[in-house]
Amino acid sequence: MxxxxxxxxxxxxxxxxxxxxxxxxxxxxxxxxxxxxxxxxxxxxxxxxxxxxxxxxxxxxxxxxxxxxxxxxxxxxxxxxxxxxxxxxxxxxxxxxxxxxxxxxxxxxxxxxxxxxxxxxxxxxxxxxxxxxxxLTGHPWLIANKGRLGFSADDVARHSPESRTPVRLPWLAVHRGLAEFRGTSELSEDGVRARELDPATVERFTDAVQEAGVDPEAYVWLPVHPWQLDHVVRTLWAPELATGRIVELGEAPDWYLPTQAIRTMSNVDSPDRYQVKLPLKVLNTSVYRGIPPHCTLAAPVVTQWLAGLWRADKLLGEWGTDLLGEVASVTVRHPQLSRAGDVPYQWLETMGCIWRAPVALRPGERSWSLAALLHVDRTGRPLVAEYIGDTDLAVWFAALLRALFRPLLHVLYTYGITFNPHGENVVVITDADHVPVRVALLDLVDDVNVSVERVPARGLEPDAHDPVLPRKPWPVLRQYIVDALLVGVFRPLSRLLPLAEDRFWGMVRGEVDAYRDRFPTLADRVDSGSLTVRDFLRYPLNGYRITLGYRDLTARPPVPRTGTLPNPLHDVPPIPPPDGW
Structure with missing residues (x-):
């Protein structure tokens, strides 16, 4: 050892x-x-x-x-x-x-x-x-990518991704005076229960509410992370438990595994059921991993808005680009701390949940998170080499760019919308030979940003009267693709693929130039949010924590800018996409 x-x-x-x-x-x-x-x-x-x-x-x-x-x-x-x-x-x-x-x-x-x-x-x-x-070994850029301050050694052994230990999720019933359910227009509260819980479990949970001497119809049901139940709910919310405003229902029978995002749980017994995102009062990768109430409230309507844009866009349909929509949520505000003034944010994000649609695979398809591309085993063998196998390397990388990078360019410049496409926020869907065919994007309400400039194609934003989605100018909007994908994924990936640097970045540049040529009417936006400028702004993810420290804050502060980064796309000769796009 x-x-x-x-x-x-x-x-x-x-x-x-x-x-x-x-x-x-x-x-x-x-x-x-x-x-x-x-x-x-x-x-x-x-x-x-x-x-x-x-x-x-x-x-x-x-x-x-x-x-x-x-x-x-x-x-x-x-x-x-x-x-x-x-x-x-x-x-x-x-x-x-x-x-x-x-x-x-x-x-x-x-x-x-x-x-x-x-x-x-x-x-x-x-x-x-x-x-x-x-x-997988975690965020490629953050040094302390598994800090998890708040977890004990036993907690890590039980609840970390690398423990590979399935858990069952406890459920709570929370009085409607505290809790609010929201869903997309086609999804009711009963619909979520029916999808997530078998009839016997619904009956058992209903009995638990009735045994508490309260009306089941007056309560919203939601899962809770077992760590959060023990460390936060039973302590911070003890009065509500004592007075019956919160009722513990017991565990549901399905087994879940944590994703790399640690607070998001995947159902391994019934993968066609929803992923569930649950708050954890644990500091990990820069911030506490609670869920802000404005996110739980807005998640379904943001999903419905984006899904409407998706359905109407022929190119996104042709490419098969999918959204893992956050289709339902429960918001629970603490009855005292929510009115106490400038309380540190982690105390206001301790209960609630978001249900996310699972990946829907077609016959013969497989999937892996984008983070898997950067994994290297102990012998030095990259996992991506296994995915590429006997496929021509340039053909495989061109397929990845077509499936992943092209839709991100399209959504950015056509709609003025950007995602945060880091390794945990993208699912790569492949054919049976691991060749990428399309992607699914997730973390919508947390990481979607829109342009300050109004873009008619995106219609009215769902948060026009109560803004949730950050509004950014084009040079900042593009930064999410720069930091999350180009720097965070492609920078380390370029060292794992046996492609010459000029060819690697030339193929990426080729997609950018091809998009601009294909849509000349968007040239002003492409230039305003250009991905081929000489330098990009530098946002130091590690420096953020070093300069910020560990003091309590009322909100998650933005990462400060410190200088610039040279852009490898600026002067590399473009290599046009092989499909003639």
Missing amino acids: TDLWRECSAALLAKAIGELCFEGLLRPDPGYELRFDDVVYTFSATRTAFGGWAVEPGSVRRAASGILGDAVVEPCDDVQRFVVDAFRFLRVDPATTAGFLAEVTATLAADVALAATAWPAAELAALPRAELDGH
């Missing part, structure tokens, strides 16, 4: 150095040296797209003065030591250093658990998407 710990720590150390240099927080000397106040780190690395750094694990050396004043140079695989050294040099508040170190250590422990039970890429390629999620 010691060797495994060191192996994983060396890998996380390499990632930490690379991403902090990429974000401009650290600036290496030309010889790949980082000079801090009293120590020097050297390493081997290759430069990547967007000014990135790929640091070679095991190459790091640390030099410091010994007790006799002489320089002591030794191999370094200790990511914790590096964090403290670097943060002292950056004059990071010690309380922030402590919090970040706790997240890094939790991430390292999770990485060790993953490595100890790792499967070869060839075996992973055959797994269904829900099971595969438990083998």
Whole structure:
């Protein structure tokens, strides 16, 4: 286990150095040296797209003065030591250093658990998407991508994706004075119950409400994460439980696995039932993982609005691009904290749920999350190599761009709408040979943004009178594709595919140019939100936490801008799509 710990720590150390240099927080000397106040780190690395750094694990050396004043140079695989050294040099508040170190250590422990039970890429390629999620290694850009502050070691062993441990979900009945159900126009509250619960369970839950001495019709039913029930509902909501305004109904019989998003649960007994997104008062990947009440309230109407645009768009239909709509929700506001003023946001997001449509596969199709493209097994074999198999590499990558990138360009420039297409928010649907044929997009109310400029094609937004969807100018709107897809997925993917850099980015550029040529009337929008400019704004995801710290805030603050990134699409020769688009 010691060797495994060191192996994983060396890998996380390499990632930490690379991403902090990429974000401009650290600036290496030309010889790949980082000079801090009293120590020097050297390493081997290759430069990547967007000014990135790929640091070679095991190459790091640390030099410091010994007790006799002489320089002591030794191999370094200790990511914790590096964090403290670097943060002292950056004059990071010690309380922030402590919090970040706790997240890094939790991430390292999770990485060790993953490595100890790792499967070869060839075996992973055959797994269904829900099971595969438990083998993936997390966000490729965030250093502390499994921080999960609030989880104990037992909680991680029970509720983390890498535990691969199915759980049953408890259900609650919440009085309508506290809870509000919303659904799309074709989905009623009873319809959700009938789809999610078998008749025997409905009867059992109804009996539980009646035994509490209250009227079942006066209550809304919803699932709750078992961790949240024990750590938050039974404590923060204890008065409501004591007075019968909340009634515990028991567990439903289906088994669920957590996705990489940790608060979203996939039904593995009945995959045709909904995914369910549940709040967790756990800090993970930058924010607490509750669900804001404005999101639960707006989710179904945003889904219905987007679905209407989808049905009317012939190209999206031709491409088969799917939406995993958030079709129903329950909002529960805390009766006291909701009127207490500037309460830290995590206390206002402790109960509620969103039901999301499952992926509907056609005969012969398979699926995996976009994050799977970046997985590498312990022998160094990329999972994507198994997916490509004997297919011509350029043909396979062109198919991915056609299925994924082209619809995102179309929705951005035709409707002024952008998603946040990072690895957890996109399901890639393939044929039986793992060649991408289409995608499904998810996390609609949380991550959909619209242009400030009114776009007639998108009609009236569903939140025109009570805005929920952020309004952004074109240069900022495009940033969601830049950060989530180009930087967050394509930057590491370009190192895993044996394609020359110019060919990789040339094929991406080819899709952009082809779209502009196909729709000359949209040229002003394409230019205003151009993906081929010389530089993009840089939004440092790791620097966000380092500068923000761990103090309580009333809202999730935006990621601050710090400088620019060179754009590999700017001057690369475009390679037109092979389908003549």
